Amino acid sequence: MNKRTNLFAILLAAASVAAASSALARDSIEVVGSSTVYPFSTVVAERYGRSSGKPTPKIESTGSGGGMKLFCSGVGTNYPDITNSSRRMKASEFKKCQTNGVKDVIEVHIGYDGIVIANSIKVAPMKLTRKDIFLALAAKVPGAVDGELIENPYKTWKDVNPALPATAIEVMGPPPTSGTRDAFAELGLEGGCKKIDWINALKKTDKHAFKEVCHTIREDGVYIEAGENDNLIVQKLEANPAALGVFGFSFLDQNADKVQGSLIESVEPTFESIADKSYPISRPLYFYVKKAHVGVVPGIQGYLNEFTSEKAWGEEGYLAEKGMIPLPIKERRAMAENTRGLVPMTGKEGLK
Missing domain, CATH: 3.40.190.10 (Periplasmic binding protein-like II)
Incomplete structure (x- = not known):
C-alpha cells in the first residue's frame, strides 16, 4: 500500500511539474537586443506573422549588450529566445551563456550596416x-x-x-x-x-x-x-x-x-x-538563437526560415529595401543552411 501511495505521489508531482511548465510556456517568440537590427527583425516578424497565421514575434530594443545579458541569463520561457546584435558576441558573453546553461547557441550573420x-x-x-x-x-x-x-x-x-x-x-x-x-x-x-x-x-x-x-x-x-x-x-x-x-x-x-x-x-x-x-x-549584423527553445516556443524554426529566405535577406529582398546590406550569395547560402539546420556555435569562431 505504501509503495502504491509513493508511486501515486511521484506521478502527481510529475503531473504538477508538467502543468506548471505548460502554464509558463509562451505562444509567441520573444526577441531582444540591438536597436540597429530592431527594424529588420520587426519587418521579418510582421511578414512571418501574416503568412504563418502564428502570433507575431515580440521584438524589444534593449541594445546589443543589454540583449546579450538577458539572452545569456538562462534557458526556459522566462528568458528570450533570440537576441539581435550589431556586433559579434563577445567571448565573455559566450562563456556566460555556457555557465547559465545556454549551451547550444546558433549564430546568424544576417548582413552589414x-x-x-x-x-x-x-x-x-x-x-x-x-x-x-x-x-x-x-x-x-x-x-x-x-x-x-x-x-x-x-x-x-x-x-x-x-x-x-x-x-x-x-x-x-x-x-x-x-x-x-x-x-x-x-x-x-x-x-x-x-x-x-x-x-x-x-x-x-x-x-x-x-x-x-x-x-x-x-x-x-x-x-x-x-x-x-x-x-x-x-x-x-x-x-x-x-x-x-x-x-x-x-x-x-x-x-x-x-x-x-x-x-x-x-x-x-x-x-x-x-x-x-x-x-x-x-x-556585420547578427542575431543569436537558443536551440533549446526551438520546438518548445512555437514558430522559431519558421521565423528563422523566413529571415534566411531570399525574399527577405537577398539582394532584391525586402530587408535590402529597408537599408540592410546583404551578404554575398555564397555566404548567404551557407548561413541559411547552417541556420535552418540549427548548427550551434563551438566557441572557436574567433570571438574576442
Whole structure:
C-alpha cells in the first residue's frame, strides 16, 4: 500500500511539474537586443506573422549588450529566445551563456550596416577622417611629445583640424550597452587612433593600454549619450544643425529627408560603398538563437526560415529595401543552411 501511495505521489508531482511548465510556456517568440537590427527583425516578424497565421514575434530594443545579458541569463520561457546584435558576441558573453546553461547557441550573420556620423540637411555635410573623429571624441589625446597623453582640450572642429569649421564639437550617440557604440569605438575611434604612430605601436607592447586610449570617449559633455532611440537623435539634429549624431546607415536611409551622412576619408556612406567595403566604418549584423527553445516556443524554426529566405535577406529582398546590406550569395547560402539546420556555435569562431 505504501509503495502504491509513493508511486501515486511521484506521478502527481510529475503531473504538477508538467502543468506548471505548460502554464509558463509562451505562444509567441520573444526577441531582444540591438536597436540597429530592431527594424529588420520587426519587418521579418510582421511578414512571418501574416503568412504563418502564428502570433507575431515580440521584438524589444534593449541594445546589443543589454540583449546579450538577458539572452545569456538562462534557458526556459522566462528568458528570450533570440537576441539581435550589431556586433559579434563577445567571448565573455559566450562563456556566460555556457555557465547559465545556454549551451547550444546558433549564430546568424544576417548582413552589414555602416555607422554614420550625420548632421542636418540644412547645413553642409561634414568631411571627416577617422583621425578627426578620434581627436574630437577621445577622453585623452596626444600631447606635445610622443608618449604624452593629455585630457582632451579640443572645443571646436577647427581645433581638431584647421580644414574643418569652427563650430563646437557636439556629438549625440548611443550608450555603452549599444553594439553601435562598440563598433563606433573599434572602427571609428580606433581607426583614427592607429594613424598616430606611437599609439599604434602600443598595440604590440600593451594591448590593454592601447584599447584604453583608443576606445575611451570623453565625458565632459561633448559626447551626449542619447539612449537607444535613434529617432530622438534625428529630432535633435533637426533642432540643432550644428550637432552631429551617430547611428546605423539603415536609419540614415530611412530619414534622408532630414539628415545626411558625413564623408569619411572622402567616401560617402551609401548602400554600394558599404557593400564593397570602401566606406571605412562598416560592421556585420547578427542575431543569436537558443536551440533549446526551438520546438518548445512555437514558430522559431519558421521565423528563422523566413529571415534566411531570399525574399527577405537577398539582394532584391525586402530587408535590402529597408537599408540592410546583404551578404554575398555564397555566404548567404551557407548561413541559411547552417541556420535552418540549427548548427550551434563551438566557441572557436574567433570571438574576442
